[in-house]
Amino acid sequence: MKIKHFLCIILSFSILNGCSNHDELEKGRGTFTEGAVTLFAEFEKLTKESQKALLEKLDENNIDYVVDNQGSVFVRKRDIDKANSCCKQ
Numbered sequence: 001m002k003i004k005h006f007l008c009i010i011l012s013f014s015i016l017n018g019c020s021n022h023d024e025l026e027k028g029r030g031t032f033t034e035g036a037v038t039l040f041a042e043f044e045k046l047t048k049e050s051q052k053a054l055l056e057k058l059d060e061n062n063i064d065y066v067v068d069n070q071g072s073v074f075v076r077k078r079d080i081d082k083a084n085s086c087c088k089q
Helices: 002-019 048-060 077-087
Strands: 025-027 037-041 065-068 073-076
Touching (some): 037 077, 048 065, 048 073
Antiparallel strands (some): 037 073, 065 073
């Protein structure tokens, strides 16, 4: 009987952990949900220097951004045009 309870608890924790919404959007000036942002620059296409320059431009133009764990940069959907005009060359 104890084994059933133990397995039930383990299964419950596994389900809860899998269902939790761990945002990978962790650092940056903005704090918003995944649905409110759009990918602005993929980490595969950014060097450390270009990412730093991009983040400085976004800061200078008061555009909130979020950098995920891999290094991709996200901006709010409503700010995408402003970000494109100031930061994409």
